[in-house]
Structures are given as structure tokens and as C-alpha cells.
Amino acid sequence: MEIFGITSQAFFGQLLLGLINGSFYAILSLGLAIIFGLLNIINFAHGAQYMVGAFVAWLGLTYFGINYWVSLFVSPLVVGLAAVVIERTMLRHLYKLDHLYGLLLTFGLALIAEGVFKNLFGVSGESYEVPELLQGGVNLGFMFLPIYRAWIVVAALSVCLVTWYVIERTSLGATLRAATQRPDLVQALGINVPVMVTATYAAGAALAAFAGVLAAPVMQVNPVMGSNLIIVVFAVVVIGGMGSIAGAIITGLGLGVIEGLTKVFYPEASAVVIFVIMVLVLLVKPAGLFGKQA
Amino acid sequence: MTSVVLSTSAAAAQRRTLMVFAALIMVGAIAPFVMYPTFLMKVLCFALFACAFNLLLGFAGLLSFGHAAFFGGSAYITGYLCRDLGVTPELSLLAGAAFGGALGAVFGWVAIRRAGIYFAMITLGLAQLVFFLAMQFKFTGGEDGMQGIPRGKLFGLIDMSDNIAMYYFVFAVFLAGFWLINRTIHSPFGQILKAIRDNEPRATSLGYDVARYKLLAFVISATLAGLAGAMKSLVFQLASLADVHWHTSGQVVLMTLMGGLGTILGPVAGALTIVGLEDLLADKVGSWVTVIMGAMFVLCVMLFRRGVVGEIGALFNKSTAQPGAGQH
Numbered sequence: 043m044e045i046f047g048i049t050s051q052a053f054f055g056q057l058l059l060g061l062i063n064g065s066f067y068a069i070l071s072l073g074l075a076i077i078f079g080l081l082n083i084i085n086f087a088h089g090a091q092y093m094v095g096a097f098v099a100w101l102g103l104t105y106f107g108i109n110y111w112v113s114l115f116v117s118p119l120v121v122g123l124a125a126v127v128i129e130r131t132m133l134r135h136l137y138k139l140d141h142l143y144g145l146l147l148t149f150g151l152a153l154i155a156e157g158v159f160k161n162l163f164g165v166s167g168e169s170y171e172v173p174e175l176l177q178g179g180v181n182l183g184f185m186f187l188p189i190y191r192a193w194i195v196v197a198a199l200s201v202c203l204v205t206w207y208v209i210e211r212t213s214l215g216a217t218l219r220a221a222t223q224r225p226d227l228v229q230a231l232g233i234n235v236p237v238m239v240t241a242t243y244a245a246g247a248a249l250a251a252f253a254g255v256l257a258a259p260v261m262q263v264n265p266v267m268g269s270n271l272i273i274v275v276f277a278v279v280v281i282g283g284m285g286s287i288a289g290a291i292i293t294g295l296g297l298g299v300i301e302g303l304t305k306v307f308y309p310e311a312s313a314v315v316i317f318v319i320m321v322l323v324l325l326v327k328p329a330g331l332f333g334k335q336a
Numbered sequence: 337m338t339s340v341v342l343s344t345s346a347a348a349a350q351r352r353t354l355m356v357f358a359a360l361i362m363v364g365a366i367a368p369f370v371m372y373p374t375f376l377m378k379v380l381c382f383a384l385f386a387c388a389f390n391l392l393l394g395f396a397g398l399l400s401f402g403h404a405a406f407f408g409g410s411a412y413i414t415g416y417l418c419r420d421l422g423v424t425p426e427l428s429l430l431a432g433a434a435f436g437g438a439l440g441a442v443f444g445w446v447a448i449r450r451a452g453i454y455f456a457m458i459t460l461g462l463a464q465l466v467f468f469l470a471m472q473f474k475f476t477g478g479e480d481g482m483q484g485i486p487r488g489k490l491f492g493l494i495d496m497s498d499n500i501a502m503y504y505f506v507f508a509v510f511l512a513g514f515w516l517i518n519r520t521i522h523s524p525f526g527q528i529l530k531a532i533r534d535n536e537p538r539a540t541s542l543g544y545d546v547a548r549y550k551l552l553a554f555v556i557s558a559t560l561a562g563l564a565g566a567m568k569s570l571v572f573q574l575a576s577l578a579d580v581h582w583h584t585s586g587q588v589v590l591m592t593l594m595g596g597l598g599t600i601l602g603p604v605a606g607a608l609t610i611v612g613l614e615d616l617l618a619d620k621v622g623s624w625v626t627v628i629m630g631a632m633f634v635l636c637v638m639l640f641r642r643g644v645v646g647e648i649g650a651l652f653n654k655s656t657a658q659p660g661a662g663q664h
Contacts, residue, residue, distance in 0.1 A: 084453045132638060141453045142399045143637050146593065149586060150633025157626030273464050273582065276457040280450070310472060317465040321446050324458065328449035 054185035060302015065198030068294030069253040073246035075284040079222045083144030089272025090155035095254025110173035118248035125247035159265035167262030277320040283333015373503040380510040381568040386591040386603030388560035394598030396553040397533030402463030406436040408580030410562030411569035415485040425488040436562015444554030481576030596643030
């Protein structure tokens with residue numbers, strides 16, 4: 043079977059790859075949006091937290107025999123705790139200053155994390171075995187579907203949906219949204235906003251780490267896996283705007299698919315297509331597809 | 337009364353600037369006899385780069401995370417003109433700077449649609465676009481970089497393969513760039529930039545076309561960043577992907593931050609410190625340099641937001657200390 047002169051295996055294979063990348067864009071931009079909403083800080087360390095998440099899973103498996111399923115919980119927990127320390131000791135002191143200091147601080151932290159892991163493990167990358175339960179694949183007729191890849195999309199989207207539900211449909215989420223608008227009023231109503239801020243930063247970082255564990259078996263676990271991704275995610279955030287949770291998810295997935303299709307039809311442009319879309323969106327709708335003009 | 341005070345303080349400022357210039361020229365003239373000219377040329381290239389960046393962040397309050405695109409892009413253009421088309425070095429440099437300015441106009445035109453944090457993310461994305469293009473174009477040499485760029489003969493007369501001759505040329509170009517930035521900052525245009533930095537709605541309400549001022553500041557900054565990169569490609573006879581990489585954008589932010597945002601000499605001090613540290617540490621700690629850079633970022637943001645020059649200035653001159661960008 044052929045589509046536009048391309049075998050269906052290649053076409054759907056790239057489409058799936060696009061969906062997988064899109065899932066990562068969605069989770070990461072979601073985390074960035076949540077952190078930005080409450081802390082007013084763009085978390086440049088988000089990519090590093092994703093990378094560390096993957097490394098914690100790899101280290102756990104290699105040295106302590108901690109399996110994939112446990113890592114899915116342990117790794118976000120470890121990264122989340124590290125994020126609590128970062129927020130309590132450093133970020134907290136920057137909220138009253140210009141946004142740019144938060145960006146610069148987290149950029150420095152990202153450099154430190156990347157550098158430390160580069161020194162300990164080199165840049166060649168480590169491979170992580172696909173867990174037994176998810177090995178193999180199904181032949182769907184028009185393509186061969188590796189089960190693990192399908193799992194990534196399902197798991198990532200479930201986490202995104204749960205996050206969306208918590209923020210948009212629960213009372214905890216309502217408090218969070220209120221604190222995003224008027225932290226002083228929420229505090230006056232007896233809610234401990236500083237603790238909420240810490241928890242939010244930790245949750246955003248944990249989301250990144252979760253994505254890192256998901257990525258470990260399909261991408262090389264290496265120290266620079268996060269920094270390359272985070273720049274694309276920034277572009278995704280600019281395109282989608284950080285105003286809406288659903289917007290972040292849809293934009294992330296959509297751009298992943300577009301990138302995947304570009305790989306099929308015009309591979310030379312696949313690395314830049316998202317940045318080109320960013321420029322086009324800025325020219326037509328500067329606030330982003332789902333954003334309010336900031 | 338006020339006008340008298342103003343004019344004396346303006347005269348004092350002018351005298352200070354003259355003194356700074358005289359000191360710079362003296363130090364710069366003697367320096368190659370005390371230190372390695374190659375090291376000094378590297379410092380001067382990055383100092384000009386950081387000064388250009390500082391014009392944008394320190395005086396217009398715009399954080400660009402994509403300045404490597406101008407620095408590295410111009411390095412490629414100058415290298416290409418010099419090596420493959422045989423253009424003279426001075427014309428290649430000018431062409432490199434012009435390319436930086438043109439690219440800056442495009443970047444600025446797109447990026448000033450958003451403010452603050454988005455501005456930083458957009459410039460970073462655009463620079464990444466340039467990085468990928470540089471990786472794919474044939475003339476850049478891809479991963480190998482563009483090697484063997486000839487320094488050539490300045491005006492067809494002075495052979496610049498001699499390090500001392502090259503040094504004084506680089507020093508002269510640096511001084512010209514530094515003077516231009518200084519002139520811009522103290523011009524009415526520079527004052528309006530500061531007004532926009534400190535209170536954009538107010539500047540708008542006073543009738544200034546804020547977007548146009550920001551764009552012009554961006555273009556000037558990009559032109560000089562391009563000039564710095566072009567010069568670097570002649571000095572090291574190499575233009576590579578490292579020059580367009582986001583690490584370089586981060587580096588120039590660190591130099592400026594460390595030296596002192598919104599100070600005249602800060603970026604020069606910052607460039608000297610960072611390039612010096614890299615040189616000193618490279619063979620001792622090797623790959624830990626990234627970690628050290630990261631740690632310095634954290635330290636500067638947490639403890640020394642005014643930077644080296646800013647802190648010294650505050651010590652000497654408490655009453656007239658200028659607050660850096662962003663501390664409003």
C-alpha cells in the first residue's frame with residue numbers, strides 16, 4: 043500500500059514517531075505552563091529535569107535492579123524532591139524580581155546538571171531495555187506497531203488528561219487557578235500559598251521526569267537529550283501560548299505530528315519546521331494560538 | 337538650580353567616560369607585550385560581543401537568548417567572503433557586520449511582537465533555526481566547521497598573519513564598536529531606550545513608537561555582535577557550529593550578567609573573566625567548565641545581581657548608583 047508514493051509502513055511509522063514526540067512536547071509544555079502560571083518563571087531546567095528523570099531510571103535499573111514500573115514512580119519522586127530543594131533555597135528569592143532572573147537561574151542549573159552527567163557518563167548515551175511486558179509489536183496490516191511506542195502515547199496522554207482534570211475540574215485545581223490570578227487574596231482566605239508554589243514547581247518537574255522515564259527505552263539516555271528538546275518545547279509554548287492547559291496538549295501533539303509528516307515528505311526541513319511555524323504564528327497571531335496577549 | 341546640577345553631573349559623566357577611554361587605550365596598547373596576543377584578541381572579540389548584548393539587555397531591557405546567531409552567522413559570512421571569494425579582510429568584516437544587522441532586523445521584527453519571557457524564547461528558537469541551517473548548508477562545512485580562513489592583508493598593505501598587527505587591528509575595531517555603543521547609550525535615543533526599559537507604558541503614552549525603538553536597538557546590537565563574530569573568524573581563522581550554538585548565547589548572557597548589567601565597562605570585565613577562566617581551567621578541569629559556568633550563573637543571580645562593575649560602582653558611588661535592568 044502506498045500513500046503519495048510512500049509505503050504505508052514509512053508513512054505511519056513516521057506518523058507514530060511524530061505522535062510520540064508530540065506526547066513529549068505536550069507533557070513538557072504542560073509542565074512549563076503550570077510552573078509559569080503560578081511562579082511566573084520560565085523553567086529552563088525543565089529539559090534537564092527530563093534528562094535526570096531518564097538517568098534516574100537507567101541508574102536504578104543498572105545498579106539497583108529497580109524495574110521500569112517502579113521507576114515510573116520513583117524517578118518523578120526523586121526529581122520532584124530535588125525541585126522542592128531548588129524552589130525553597132533559590133527560586134523563592136527571585137519572585138519579586140524581573141522574570142528574566144528566574145530564567146537565568148534555571149539556565150545555570152540546567153548547565154550544572156548537564157555538565158555533571160556529561161562528566162559522569164560521557165555523551166555517547168546509554169541504552170535502556172524495553173520492559174518485558176511491552177516488548178514486541180502487532181502487525182496492523184498497514185504498519186507494524188511496536189507495543190512500547192503505543193504505550194508511550196497512551197501513558198503520556200493519560201497523564202496529560204489527569205493533569206488537565208485536576209486543574210480544571212477539582213477544588214484543588216480551582217484553588218490553584220485562583221492563586222495564579224490573585225495569590226494575595228487566596229492567602230488571605232487561609233490557604234498556604236508558599237507551600238502550594240513549592241508543590242507546583244515539584245509537580246512540574248516530576249512531569250518532566252515522568253516523560254524522561256517514558257523516553258528512556260526509545261531514545262538514547264544521554265546528558266544532552268534534554269537541552270535539545272527544551273528549545274523545541276519553548277517554541278511549542280510560544281506557538282500555543284501558555285494560557286490554556288488543553289491548548290498546550292493540543293499544540294504539543296499537533297506539532298509532533300506535523301514534524302513527523304515533514305520527515306516523510308521533506309526530511310531536510312524536519313529539524314526546523316517547528317521554528318518556522320513559530321515565526322508564522324507570531325506574524326499572524328502574536329499571542330499564540332490559545333494565548334491571551336501578555 | 338537643577339539645570340546647573342544636571343550640567344555639572346553631565347560634565348562629570350563625560351569626564352568619566354573620557355577617563356575610561358584613555359585608560360582602556362593605554363591598557364590595550366601595552367597588553368600584547370605582557371600577555372598572549374591571541375588570548376587578548378579572543379577577549380576583545382567577546383568583550384565587543386558582550387557590550388553589544390548589554391546595549392540590548394542592560395539599556396533596553398530586552399533579553400535575547402539568540403545572539404549566537406549573529407555572532408556565528410557573521411563569522412560564516414566573513415569566512416566565506418575571505419576564503420572562497422578572496423575579498424579583503426576589512427570589506428569582509430563590514431559585510432559580516434551588515435549580515436548581522438540584517439539578520440537582527442528579521443529576528444527583531446518577529447520577536448518584538450512579544451515581550452518579556454516570550455521574547456527570550458522566540459530569539460532562542462530563531463537562533464536554533466539558524467543553527468540547523470548552518471548545519472545543513474554546504475558552504476559552512478557542517479560539523480567540521482569552516483577552516484583555514486585567511487587573515488589576508490589589511491587594505492592590501494598590512495600583513496595580518498603577524499599576531500601583533502592583527503591584535504592592533506582587532507583592538508581598533510573593538511574601540512570603534514565600544515565608542516559607538518557608548519555614544520548610543522548617551523544619545524537621546526539611548527535615554528528613550530532606558531525610559532522604555534523602566535516603564536514601557538509610560539514611554540508609549542508619551543508618544544514614542546516603542547516598537548521602532550526596540551527594533552533599532554536590536555539591529556544595532558545584532559550588527560555589533562556580528563562584527564565581533566566576524567572578527568573572531570579572522571583571528572582564529574575558523575568559523576564553526578559552536579559559534580552559532582545556544583551555548584554561545586548563554587555565554588554572552590553570563591559575561592554581561594557577571595560584569596554588570598547596564599554598566600559601560602561591565603561586559604568587558606565579564607568577557608575578560610570568563611575567557612580568562614576558560615583558558616585557565618581548560619587544561620586543568622577539562623569538561624567541568626560547563627558546570628563551573630552554570631555555578632557562576634547561579635551565584636550571579638542569587639548574590640551579585642549587579643555584577644562585578646556594578647558592585648564596585650555601588651561601593652564608590654552610593655548616591656548615583658544606577659540600578660541594573662530588571663530591578664524595578
